[in-house]
Amino acid sequence: xxxxxxxxxxxxxxxxxxxxxxxxxxxxxxxxxxxxxxxxxxxxxxxxxxxxxxxxxxxxxxxxxxxxxxxxxxxxxxxxxxxxxxxxxxxxxxxxxxxxxxxxxxxxxxxxxxxxxxxxxxxxxxxxxxxxxxxxxxxxxxxxxxxxxxxxxxxxxxxxxxxxxxxxxxxxxxxxxxxxxxxxxxxxxxxxxxxxxxxxxxxxxxxxxxxxxxxxxxxxxxxxxxxxxxxxxxxxxxxxxxxxxxxxxxxxxxxxxxxxxxxxxxxxxxxxxxxxxxxxxxxxxxxxxxxxxxxxxxxxxxxxxxxxxxxxxxxxxxxxxxxxxxxxxxxx
Amino acid sequence: xxxxxxxxxxxxxxxxxxxxxxxxxxxxxxxxxxxxxxxxxxxxxxxxxxxxxxxxxxxxxxxxxxxxxxxxxxxxxxxxxxxxxxxxxxxxxxxxxxxxxxxxxxxxxxxxxxxxxxxxxxxxxxxxxxxxxxxxxxxxxxxxxxxxxxxxxxxxxxxxxxxxxxxxxxxxxxxxxxxxxxxxxxxxxxxxxxxxxxxxxxxxxxxxxxxxxxxxxxxxxxxxxxxxxxxxxxxxxxxxxxxxxxxxxxxxxxxxxxxxxxxxxxxxxxxxxxxxxxxxxxxxxxxxxxxx
Numbered sequence: 001x002x003x004x005x006x007x008x009x010x011x012x013x014x015x016x017x018x019x020x021x022x023x024x025x026x027x028x029x030x031x032x033x034x035x036x037x038x039x040x041x042x043x044x045x046x047x048x049x050x051x052x053x054x055x056x057x058x059x060x061x062x063x064x065x066x067x068x069x070x071x072x073x074x075x076x077x078x079x080x081x082x083x084x085x086x087x088x089x090x091x092x093x094x095x096x097x098x099x100x101x102x103x104x105x106x107x108x109x110x111x112x113x114x115x116x117x118x119x120x121x122x123x124x125x126x127x128x129x130x131x132x133x134x135x136x137x138x139x140x141x142x143x144x145x146x147x148x149x150x151x152x153x154x155x156x157x158x159x160x161x162x163x164x165x166x167x168x169x170x171x172x173x174x175x176x177x178x179x180x181x182x183x184x185x186x187x188x189x190x191x192x193x194x195x196x197x198x199x200x201x202x203x204x205x206x207x208x209x210x211x212x213x214x215x216x217x218x219x220x221x222x223x224x225x226x227x228x229x230x231x232x233x234x235x236x237x238x239x240x241x242x243x244x245x246x247x248x249x250x251x252x253x254x255x256x257x258x259x260x261x262x263x264x265x266x267x268x269x270x271x272x273x274x275x276x277x278x279x280x281x282x283x284x285x286x287x288x289x290x291x292x293x294x295x296x297x298x299x300x301x302x303x304x305x306x307x308x309x310x311x312x313x314x315x316x317x318x319x320x321x322x323x324x325x326x327x328x329x330x331x332x
Numbered sequence: 333x334x335x336x337x338x339x340x341x342x343x344x345x346x347x348x349x350x351x352x353x354x355x356x357x358x359x360x361x362x363x364x365x366x367x368x369x370x371x372x373x374x375x376x377x378x379x380x381x382x383x384x385x386x387x388x389x390x391x392x393x394x395x396x397x398x399x400x401x402x403x404x405x406x407x408x409x410x411x412x413x414x415x416x417x418x419x420x421x422x423x424x425x426x427x428x429x430x431x432x433x434x435x436x437x438x439x440x441x442x443x444x445x446x447x448x449x450x451x452x453x454x455x456x457x458x459x460x461x462x463x464x465x466x467x468x469x470x471x472x473x474x475x476x477x478x479x480x481x482x483x484x485x486x487x488x489x490x491x492x493x494x495x496x497x498x499x500x501x502x503x504x505x506x507x508x509x510x511x512x513x514x515x516x517x518x519x520x521x522x523x524x525x526x527x528x529x530x531x532x533x534x535x536x537x538x539x540x541x542x543x544x545x546x547x548x549x550x551x552x553x554x555x556x557x558x559x560x561x562x563x564x565x566x567x568x569x570x571x572x573x574x575x576x577x578x579x580x581x582x583x584x585x586x587x588x589x590x591x592x593x594x595x596x597x598x599x600x601x602x603x604x605x606x607x608x609x610x611x612x613x614x615x616x617x618x619x620x621x622x623x624x
Contacts, residue, residue: 050595081588084597087542088549091343091535092585095462099336110441111539117445118536119461136537137443181434182540184441210430 041076041104041290044097046116048109049085051235052261053154057108057128057279064283070290083112090115098123104286107151110136110184117149124289124296127151128282129275131185131233133301142301150285152278152302154185154233156258158193160271162200164309165228165256168269168321174203176226178218178244178255180236181208189232189258212240219247226253233258233273241265245315252319260310268319269311269331273304339462340585344578345469346530347549349476351557351577352570353523354550356480359569361496361516363411366422366547370429371403371521373543375528377433380442380538389450393529400525401518403429408514426543433540441539449533465534472530476523477570483519484566492516493566524550552605553577559611 045061047054058080062072070076079102083089094116097105104124107113113127117138128151130136139145142153166172175197179186190206197204205225207218215237222229229248231237237244238259245266248255257263260272281302288294311331316323323331350372357365375396382392403425410421434440454464483489494502495512503509524546532538557576563569587600 082595084595085541086545086597087535087539088343088347088531088545089584089588089597092340092581092588095339095343096336096585096589099339111537111541114441114443114445114537115535118534135443136441137445137447182430182440184439187439 039075041070042079042100042102043076043104043106043286043290044079044093044100044102045081045106046090046093046097046108046112047080047082048090048112049235050082051239053233053235053238053259053275054108054129056275057282060276060279060281061106061128061283061286063276064280065287066283067280068284068287070287076290087111087115091119094119104289106282106286113138113149113151117147121148123148125149125151126282126286126289126296128279129154129185131155131188135188136184139301144297145299145301146297148296150296150299150301152282152285152304154273154275154278155303156189156233156271156273156307158189158230158232158258159196160307161230161256161258162193162196162202164269164271164327165230165254166200167324167327168316169228169254172202172227174205174226176222176229176253177204177206178215178222178229178231178237179206179208179234181210183234183236186232186234186237190230193230193232209236212236212243215240215243216247219244223247223251223253229253229255231255231257231262231267233262238262238265241267249315249318254316254319254321260308263310263312266315267312268315268321269309271307272310273307278302278304335460335462336585336589338466340581341578342462342466342469344581345466345473345574346534347527347553347581348469348473348574348577349530350524350527350546351550351553351573352477352480353520353527354547355554355569355573356516356520356523358551358554359496359563360493361513363418363513363517364422364547364551365407365517365520366419367403367407367425367429367517367521368422368524368550369543369546370426370433371400371525371543372528372531372546373433373538373540374403374429374436375400375525376532376538376542377436377442377528377540378525379529380444380532381436383444383447383449383533384442386448389448389453389533393450393526396529397522397526400528401522403525404518404521405514407521408517411517412510412513430540437538437540440541441537443537444533445536450530451533468530472526473574476526477574480519481567481570488512488515548601548605549580552601552608553580555605555608556580556583559608 047058072078081093090112098120105116107116107125107127109129113130114136116125125148131153133139134142138149177190179190194204207221209215209218241262242265254268257267257270260274263270309331357363378396378399379392382395407421407425410416411418451464491507492512495509499509553576554573556579557572561572561575563572
């Protein structure tokens with residue numbers, strides 16, 4: 001009897017799973033029928049995790065497409081997916097896109113792009129929130145990708161932040177680098193920063209964190225040792241910028257950052273890239289690919305041309321920084 | 333649809349190696365070993381570094397397994413020699429491995445795109461990439477449980493199983509239970525690292541963050557397998573774990589397919605595992621009501 005009942009449970013479970021897949025199958029067919037009628041392009045969006053900068057890229061992408069006449073729900077269907085930081089979900093989602101034969105995949109953040117690039121060599125892939133496409137082996141070169149991957153980079157040369165810092169803190173001798181050790185993008189920026197700092201005769205002290213809970217201590221460890229702190233565009237630090245400010249502002253240590261939102265949340269100043277604009281640009285590139293105007297192989301990795309100096313007046317005042325006239329004019 | 337099924341099952345097969353490793357500690361030794369969240373990316377890291385230096389995929393996978401065993405030994409020694417509770421010992425190893433993995437890779441993410449892997453070495457079979465993954469998954473999902481089953485049949489294997497079931501009795505019989513715990517953790521983490529090596533090659537990169545959530549995936553696979561496919565005898569649970577891993581992937585794929593809001597996904601996973609964990613209780617109640 002017991003065995004029989006167990007078998008029933010198994011049968012029910014299998015039936016449930018099959019029913020779910022069948023339901024999913026129906027949805028799929030409908031979508032395809034629509035595609036044939038009105039030439040509706042289907043774009044899959046794969047985002048690594050819910051996060052300010054990545055959300056901005058995503059929003060910019062959708063708006064960029066709309067600006068070129070590809071309106072979601074009308075002549076284009078955008079399938080939004082988010083792996084919620086679980087890298088095994090990235091695989092499942094990217095397989096789904098490839099199996100559904102979407103027309104293009106928009107990948108936000110490096111692991112997302114790598115996983116889809118490994119899954120398909122034919123479907124065009126546009127990326128965003130990726131610092132170095134070449135190091136991630138997504139393209140042959142950033143000028144001429146050569147494959148099915150292109151996109152925009154949020155690479156923000158650290159030289160800019162250091163130059164700005166030296167204008168505001170001319171007597172600086174030591175710089176602290178505060179970043180997340182698990183973020184490739186942050187690592188690459190800090191590496192470039194160290195090279196440039198050496199050129200300028202600055203000593204670099206690094207403090208790395210693994211998650212938001214380490215930030216307070218890491219920032220604390222730099223106090224008294226450094227003249228200013230540099231933060232790259234780093235997801236973890238960005239999300240806890242207020243926490244950093246709580247320590248650095250009373251200690252009168254300016255923090256120079258590469259992302260606008262980080263200045264708003266307590267950073268002192270920065271020369272910023274804008275993730276929304278970079279997403280927008282990626283949306284425009286996507287429109288060019290969908291309309292057949294260009295191929296990913298020939299499209300250089302886009303970067304933000306005009307960057308802005310942003311100064312957090314309140315923080316600067318609290319730290320006691322005097323801001324030169326010319327910078328004031330340039331800044332926002 | 334068929335292709336999606338193949339790739340989903342293939343994922344389940346690859347992940348089943350990790351789940352089998354977890355089964356060994358969780359069900360056989362009754363330890364929830366958190367060091368797997370570090371040994372999984374450790375396997376991926378070692379494999380990626382070796383593959384980038386043009387070593388063969390086989391060498392990369394064996395080296396990954398050996399490194400995982402070393403990690404398991406650390407947890408085992410912390411637990412048995414220094415008497416640190418198993419849960420804590422696992423957490424300590426997991427934290428330590430984060431730094432070790434960063435050292436091994438030199439950075440947070442190593443790309444394996446356009447590098448020869450175990451999967452590209454099979455392209456001569458002229459199959460689709462999904463079929464190759466499926467094939468590789470099938471081979472390891474059969475081979476590893478069979479090897480483990482054979483091991484369970486040996487004297488040491490039996491002592492290992494008995495250590496989890498009744499430590500007092502087995503100690504009275506002159507078996508060193510600490511040595512058995514150590515051995516179990518070594519084998520388990522070795523398997524988890526091997527899984528990490530296979531999955532990193534399949535994903536196309538090794539990332540220091542790839543271990544996040546693996547313990548949940550592994551436990552969910554073990555428990556779903558037990559609930560759906562039973563756990564009697566020695567051979568049956570191993571088969572159940574593999575099937576459970578596939579079932580877990582199918583559920584996740586179906587949920588993503590149906591367009592669940594991504595923010596709810598983790599909650600859903602937790603509910604799924606909680607339901608699976610409480611199933612035996614409900615089944616007992618159901619059974620006793622029928623009899624009464």
